[in-house]
Amino acid sequence: MDNKKKSQKIIVICGPTGVGKTGLSLKLAQHFNGEIISADSRQIYKYMNIGTAKPTQDELKKIPHHLIDIISPDEKFTAGLFIKSADAKIKEINNKKKVPFIVGGTGFYISSLLQGLCKIPEIPKKIRSDLKKEIVESGLYTLYKELQKIDKIAANKIESNDGNRIIRALEVYRYTGKPISYYWQRDSYKKRYNAYTILLTEERGKLYQRINSRVNEMLESGLYDEFKALLLMGYSKNSPGLNSLGYKEFFDFQDGLHTWIETIDLIKQHMRNYAKRQLTWFRKQEINLTISTSNLSLFDIKKRILEFLGHDEPCCNSK
Numbered sequence: 001m002d003n004k005k006k007s008q009k010i011i012v013i014c015g016p017t018g019v020g021k022t023g024l025s026l027k028l029a030q031h032f033n034g035e036i037i038s039a040d041s042r043q044i045y046k047y048m049n050i051g052t053a054k055p056t057q058d059e060l061k062k063i064p065h066h067l068i069d070i071i072s073p074d075e076k077f078t079a080g081l082f083i084k085s086a087d088a089k090i091k092e093i094n095n096k097k098k099v100p101f102i103v104g105g106t107g108f109y110i111s112s113l114l115q116g117l118c119k120i121p122e123i124p125k126k127i128r129s130d131l132k133k134e135i136v137e138s139g140l141y142t143l144y145k146e147l148q149k150i151d152k153i154a155a156n157k158i159e160s161n162d163g164n165r166i167i168r169a170l171e172v173y174r175y176t177g178k179p180i181s182y183y184w185q186r187d188s189y190k191k192r193y194n195a196y197t198i199l200l201t202e203e204r205g206k207l208y209q210r211i212n213s214r215v216n217e218m219l220e221s222g223l224y225d226e227f228k229a230l231l232l233m234g235y236s237k238n239s240p241g242l243n244s245l246g247y248k249e250f251f252d253f254q255d256g257l258h259t260w261i262e263t264i265d266l267i268k269q270h271m272r273n274y275a276k277r278q279l280t281w282f283r284k285q286e287i288n289l290t291i292s293t294s295n296l297s298l299f300d301i302k303k304r305i306l307e308f309l310g311h312d313e314p315c316c317n318s319k
Helices: 003-007 021-031 057-062 079-095 107-115 125-138 140-150 152-157 163-176 180-186 204-220 223-232 249-254 260-282 298-309
Strands: 009-014 034-038 099-104 194-201 289-292
Touching: 009 021, 009 107, 009 298, 021 034, 021 057, 021 099, 021 194, 021 298, 034 079, 079 099, 079 107, 099 107, 107 260, 125 140, 125 163, 140 152, 140 163, 152 180, 163 180, 194 298, 204 223, 204 260, 249 260, 289 298
Parallel strands: 009 099, 009 194, 034 099, 194 289
Antiparallel strands: none
């Protein structure tokens, strides 16, 4: 990473689902003459608008947004692809003399953009497939206990119900014979951008209420109809996009495994659990400003950002 890129200033707004990142980012991007790059691993998918809480058409008209609606639900998108795409958009925004805002709740995308990825050999697909079979046969916690034995460092950073990261850590060990933490330490992360990171949070009870209300609003807006439309387009439970919260729960409903009420409760529960994991992740990262939605002061946030950008930076709009 060249020194020029390291000195490039970006604003990061992160936080759990449902906390209010979109509203805050729109106000700040408008004030500081910015454009928004989404760091949301689900908003990248086309046709999935309601369940991923994408910005509305009116919001998209106010501020240019990037990395939204870029792939189909049957395509995969990695952190590496996110870095490549976001780097290009940051350069494009800087060339316009505007301020890049990275906004989202996918912590791994954000940390990868700011610090880079460690270099791990390509793992044969069969190893991952075998691990998934083991989860079905023995349960996820059995694999987590295996991870605790072979890589305590990784196990301490990965929650026991985070199947994707547990599989990733074990597949690396089984193929290379080295724990994934070895690669983390070998390829010690380096600063890729000069970032000012804001963590937007909320008291847990209030956040969970917001999430429950948000799910109700999604359902009233036609979430289940959106899901059925995706199936009619040919997408299925094997499509990466439809493995998203708010969509995947409907498969069991259609198969008669859960009632409608049980399905809605599961969506809310899964989203609350996800928000808890997001907060755990972000609190381990380097954060410049942590602020609660309930105690939000736009004046103070704008003042902090202005100090970070400096008077020679391209901002601000007076309105």
